[in-house]
Amino acid sequence: MADRIRVMIVDDVMETREQLRKLLSFDPDVEVVAMAATGEEAIEIVKRAYPDVILMDINLPGIDGIAATAKVIEAVPTVQVIMLSVQGESDYLRRAMMAGARDYLTKPPGADELMDAIHRAYVLKQKMGTGSLGVSAVATTAGASAKPTGRAEAKIVTVYSPKGGTGCTTVAVNLSMALQNLLGPEARICLIDGNLQFGDVSIFMKLQPARTLADLAPHASDLDPELLNTIVVTYASGVKVLCAPASPEEAEVFDEADGEEHGSNNRFRAILEFVRPQFDYVLVDTAHQVDDILLAALDMSDLLLLITRPVIPEIRGARMFLDLCGKLHYDLSRVGLVVNGVDNKRMGIQPEAIERAMMPAIAHLPMDERTALRSANLGEPIMVKGARTPLGQALTGLAEKIHERVHAPVAEEPAAHESQRRAGLGRLL
Ligand SMILES: Nc1ncnc2c1ncn2[C@@H]1O[C@H](COP(=O)(O)OP(=O)(O)O)[C@@H](O)[C@H]1O
Numbered sequence: 001m002a003d004r005i006r007v008m009i010v011d012d013v014m015e016t017r018e019q020l021r022k023l024l025s026f027d028p029d030v031e032v033v034a035m036a037a038t039g040e041e042a043i044e045i046v047k048r049a050y051p052d053v054i055l056m057d058i059n060l061p062g063i064d065g066i067a068a069t070a071k072v073i074e075a076v077p078t079v080q081v082i083m084l085s086v087q088g089e090s091d092y093l094r095r096a097m098m099a100g101a102r103d104y105l106t107k108p109p110g111a112d113e114l115m116d117a118i119h120r121a122y123v124l125k126q127k128m129g130t131g132s133l134g135v136s137a138v139a140t141t142a143g144a145s146a147k148p149t150g151r152a153e154a155k156i157v158t159v160y161s162p163k164g165g166t167g168c169t170t171v172a173v174n175l176s177m178a179l180q181n182l183l184g185p186e187a188r189i190c191l192i193d194g195n196l197q198f199g200d201v202s203i204f205m206k207l208q209p210a211r212t213l214a215d216l217a218p219h220a221s222d223l224d225p226e227l228l229n230t231i232v233v234t235y236a237s238g239v240k241v242l243c244a245p246a247s248p249e250e251a252e253v254f255d256e257a258d259g260e261e262h263g264s265n266n267r268f269r270a271i272l273e274f275v276r277p278q279f280d281y282v283l284v285d286t287a288h289q290v291d292d293i294l295l296a297a298l299d300m301s302d303l304l305l306l307i308t309r310p311v312i313p314e315i316r317g318a319r320m321f322l323d324l325c326g327k328l329h330y331d332l333s334r335v336g337l338v339v340n341g342v343d344n345k346r347m348g349i350q351p352e353a354i355e356r357a358m359m360p361a362i363a364h365l366p367m368d369e370r371t372a373l374r375s376a377n378l379g380e381p382i383m384v385k386g387a388r389t390p391l392g393q394a395l396t397g398l399a400e401k402i403h404e405r406v407h408a409p410v411a412e413e414p415a416a417h418e419s420q421r422r423a424g425l426g427r428l429l
C-alpha cells in the first residue's frame with residue numbers, strides 16, 4: 001500500500017486510546033494521525049488531521065459518538081467511522097449506522113478484527129472517491145464486520161436429494177472437510193445442517209452442540225457475529241458447524257416470521273445472508289422435501305448438488321426434482337448431479353445411463369459400505385482416516401470439481417427468470 005491509512009482515535013478514556021494506538025502500531029499500513037477525548041474535540045480536529053478512518057467510542061461525555069459521527073462526516077464527507085461500543089448496545093448501533101458509521105466493533109476489539117475493519121473501511125473510502133460505491137454499500141451491517149478485506153463472499157453449496165438415505169449428509173460433511181484440506185487451514189468453511197427436524201450432521205461429526213440453529217432463528221433479523229460465535233461449533237479440522245435443533249419440535253421456531261410470496265423461509269435466508277460474507281464456502285445439508293428451507297437455500301446457492309444412488313426410485317425422484325427446477329426456471333447450470341453408491345460389480349443401473357436420462361454428473365462416488373458405515377457409526381467423517389479410500393478420494397475429487405465449477409465465469413441468469421421462478425415457487429408451497 002503506497003499511502004498509509006490515516007486513523008484517528010476518539011475515546012474519553014486515555015488508557016483505551018493508548019491500547020488502540022498500541023494495537024494499530026503492529027500494522028505497518030496504518031498510521032494514527034490524531035486522538036481526541038470528546039466528540040467536540042474530534043469535530044475540531046478532523047478537518048486538520050484529515051483521517052481516512054475514525055475509531056469512535058459510542059459513549060462520550062458531552063455529545064455522544066453518534067452525534068459526533070454525523071458531525072465529522074459533515075465536516076469531512078469521505079471519512080469512514082467505525083463505532084466502538086460495549087456489548088448490548090444494539091439500539092445505539094443502529095442509530096450509529098443511520099448517522100453514517102460504516103461498521104462497528106465490540107470493545108475491546110481483537111487485533112485482527114480491528115485491522116480488518118480499518119482496511120475494509122479504507123477500501124470503501126477509496127471506492128467513494130472513484131464514485132464506484134453503490135448506495136446499498138453505505139449501510140454496512142454488523143454481518144459485514146467479520147468479512148476480511150479483499151475476500152469475496154462465500155460460495156454456497158446446497159446438498160439435496162428428494163429421498164432420504166442417499167448420502168446427502170455423508171457428502172455435505174465430508175465435502176466440508178475435503179474443501180478445508182484442498183484450500184488449507186486459512187480457508188473459512190461453514191457447514192449448516194438445514195435438515196432442521198431430523199438433522200444428523202452432529203452425529204456424523206460426533207459434536208455435542210450446546211446451542212443450535214434454533215437459538216439463532218429468533219435473532220435472524222438482528223444477527224451479530226458474537227451471537228453466531230456462541231452457536232457455531234468448530235470441528236477439529238477447522239470447519240465451523242451450525243447444527244440442527246436438538247429435537248424436531250424446536251425447528252418450529254423457523255416457522256414464525258414467514259409469509260413471503262416467494263415461499264422461502266425468511267429466517268433461514270437471513271442466517272445464510274449473514275454467514276455468507278464471513279466464509280469462503282457455506283455448505284448446506286438439507287431435508288428431503290421441497291419446503292421453504294430448501295427454497296431459501298436454493299435461492300442463494302451457487303450450486304445445488306443433487307444426489308442420487310443408481311436405483312430406480314431415487315433416479316425417478318431426482319428426475320422429477322430436475323423437471324420441477326426447469327418448470328420454475330431455476331438455472332440448471334447451477335445444479336450438479338452426483339451419483340453416489342456406484343458399484344460396478346453389482347447389477348445397479350450404470351451411472352452413464354443416469355446421466356443420459358438427466359445431465360452429465362459432476363462426480364460418481366463409489367459404493368463403500370465399510371468405510372461409510374464405519375464413519376457414520378463412529379461419528380468420524382470419512383476424511384479423517386479414510387481420505388485414501390476410493391470413496392475418500394472421490395470426495396476429494398468432488399471438492400476439486402466444485403471449486404473449479406463455482407469459480408468459473410458463468411453467464412448471468414436473466415432477471416426475468418428470477419422473478420418467474422419466485423412466482424412459481426410461491427405457488428408451489
Ligand atoms: N458411497 C456410499 N457407500 C456406502 N454407503 C454409503 C455411501 N454414502 C452414504 N452411505 C451410507 O448411507 C447411509 C445414508 O447416508 P446419509 O448421508 O445419512 O444420507 P441422507 O443424508 O441422504 O439421508 C449412511 O449410513 C451412510 O453411511
Ligand SMILES: [Mg+2]
Pocket residue numbers: 168169170195200286
Ligand atoms: Mg441426512
